[in-house]
Amino acid sequence: MMRLLVLSGLLLLCVDQAFLRTASFIKSPMSQMKLIEDSAELHCEVIGNPIPEVQWWFLEGEEPDETVSQLFDGARDEHVHINTTYVHHAASTLALFNLTLNDTGVYECRASNDPDRNDLRTTPKVKWIRSQANVIVFEKAQIVPTPAEVVNQTSATLSCNLTNPSSPIKGHYWTRNGKVIEESKMEIPSLYTEHTINKIDYHVSGKYTCVFMSEPEAKHDIEVMVPPHVSPYKQSENSNEKDKAALVCVNHGYPYIKDWEWYKLEESNGRRLIVSGVNGTGKYVVKNTDHNSTLTIDDLDINGDMGTYECLGKNDLGENSGKVNLRVRSRLAALWPFLGIVAEVIILVTIIFIYEKRRKPDEINDGVQMTTDKDEKSATSLKSTFFSAPAVSE
């Protein structure tokens, strides 16, 4: 049905652009169930010619005590945001932030392209089309996690105890860093679930979440934390002088590392702290993500930049470091073998040329003359290759 509407809508949009058309929906808002402090988004799209105006209204309570109010961007202490664009058709998004129980109600998208739509005197004649969606906000489930977090332990049993389900529980499961742990899935209506980790190391550290299958889902996090485990993404990097090099270190454990430091190891067994350039510019730039840190070194210098770099990652439980070797090649290095061949050819050609010159003219037969011509030609073509080569390697 929806598809049909969209299709016919678009068709009409294309074919009947020149004709007046009353407003019609091509996307209607969808009902949703949410928890307190969640956010919700409702979408509404309308076509028509001229492009219809879109409004959002909130209907609260039951008739006859129903209250109807128009929503605007920034309403309810900035909890309501409306973004409407009028390009080819009208598209509007109503975003509700930090939901409370009293946000429960009916949200209505109204649209009209009637030229008299905002004229109060002719209201009854004006046609607004409407599309509604329910948003129902529930109390957050009370889940008691045990333990609250796991720090530096060798094994642990995580458990969750749900006390006020908002709807029947169909089952439960656990996730680690958002990924479902398949073997933890159980389709029993129990309000209690546990998950045992026999051996805790950086492989299994992470943010564990118990999820109770209800509408909406009830869940709680338990963090399993270990000291950092840092290793280089590649143990050695090669780059050419004047170019850039990127050295990467990865942290495999949880929690993620906020504090990364990079050092250059000095020959005197000391190390020099590398200071990242301001605003991501300069010779050294350090960029961190949740999982890794990248040191970019610009304008490489053979003597100054070649060597071993150390990345040090710290979290609350400890620190760990990795090493990356950087080799910097001379720009000419790649050219040497080629220059050698060219030199060889030139010398050879010169020798042949001199030799041929020294022969008496009557000794030259046609065949030899041709060979010499050929050689000279290939020598010139080689020379031109040689002279254009540096430009190619830039």
Ligand SMILES: *[C@@H]1O[C@H](CO)[C@@H](O)[C@H](O)[C@H]1NC(C)=O
């Ligand atoms: C409004 O929506 C348009 C189109 O979806 C988007 O490009 C724009 O960034 C949005 N504006 C705001 C303030 O969210």
Ligand SMILES: *[C@@H]1O[C@H](CO)[C@@H](O)[C@H](O)[C@H]1NC(C)=O
């Ligand atoms: C959400 O609203 C509650 C009270 O209504 C307030 O305590 C809380 O700080 C708000 N959270 C955000 C993220 O605005």
Ligand SMILES: *[C@@H]1O[C@H](CO)[C@@H](O)[C@H](O)[C@H]1NC(C)=O
């Ligand atoms: C809705 O509830 C919040 C907090 O629960 C309150 O601050 C706000 O005034 C209420 N709004 C209305 C319209 O009742």
Ligand SMILES: *[C@@H]1O[C@H](CO)[C@@H](O)[C@H](O)[C@H]1NC(C)=O
């Ligand atoms: C879950 O919590 C309830 C209420 O706090 C308590 O009575 C019950 O024994 C707990 N269940 C488990 C399995 O710990």
Ligand SMILES: *[C@@H]1O[C@H](CO)[C@@H](O)[C@H](O)[C@H]1NC(C)=O
């Ligand atoms: C860095 O960016 C900030 C804000 O964007 C700016 O005020 C500052 O001048 C910049 N510093 C440099 C060295 O470019």
Ligand SMILES: *[C@@H]1O[C@H](CO)[C@@H](O)[C@H](O)[C@H]1NC(C)=O
């Ligand atoms: C570094 O982390 C980012 C974000 O997590 C990821 O996209 C990127 O592929 C990682 N790089 C390496 C070399 O692992």
Ligand SMILES: *[C@@H]1O[C@H](CO)[C@@H](O)[C@H](O)[C@H]1NC(C)=O
């Ligand atoms: C974590 O355990 C290691 C070794 O078992 C210990 O050296 C370290 O001090 C512990 N860290 C914390 C924060 O307990």
